[in-house]
Amino acid sequence: MYRIAVIGGSDTVIGFKALGLDTFPVNSAEEASAAFKQVFQGEVPYAIVYIEETWAQGLQSAINKFRSDPQLAIILIPGREGSLGLGRQALKDAVEKAVGSDITGE
């Protein structure tokens, strides 16, 4: 059995906690990278990690490492301030990688 983790600002993750997901509230970039490490060192295996875009910026290189790992999906979600467009970037990156150029037309 796998679990789902949510990393984000404390006011963002609080709602997900009620849904029954494992939440890691963070308030600084250091806390975010610590939480990210903690996700992999815990005893429960996580299959999906949702990260709030605001905090994902500093973790980009760590996130990219898991891109080809079929067991772990890292998905960026918008925070309270709305979408920063980082989630869409993942789509563009994938298209660019596969096709050779960005044809999503945005």
Next chain:
Amino acid sequence: MANYTPTRMVLNQLKGRLTTARRGHKLLKDKRDELMRQFMDIVKQNKELRKKVEDGLTEAFASLSAASAVMSPQMLEQALLYPRRTVDLDLTYKNVMSVNVPQYSFATSGGGEDIVPYAFAQTSGDLDDALGKLSAVFEDMLQLAEVEKTMQLMAEEIESTRRRVNALEYSTIPDLETNIHYITMKLEENENSTKVRLIKVKEMVLQKAHNYSV
């Protein structure tokens, strides 16, 4: 160009490799085209889902903000401190054109249909609203995770397949063809020189035996 000894055995080996390379090239090209077709579908799905999730979350967060405006942070935290249910995720893999993509299914335990973990007396109605919206968007989020991961894995596979196709098409196959051509020419040349030598020897023998000249 690698140096090959111009013999028939090497020629045969090279010809065998060329056939294999041509067949591999055709198969890989087909694989790449099919992967690309499916990838485009996935990209479209991903685009739609991402929009749905982002809109849903923005709405849910708006309700949550409204709730936190009327409730004190401590009260809010207390209300959501002990969730009634936990979500367990089951992960299976589906094979799409030799790419193993994850498929999620989730099971909740505890709480039944009702996800609200608090009593209604001391909480704002907006909080119920926010949780309702969140749990509605959650299924889309799960699907988004599946689709996005599939998309990433397929992109990697397409990239490496494309590289293989190109390597075969522009490097391996032309190289093999040049080498085969070179060996064929060399063998023909050897044959010619043998023939010429034989004719010459015949002439010399005739000359010696009968004083005969052509």
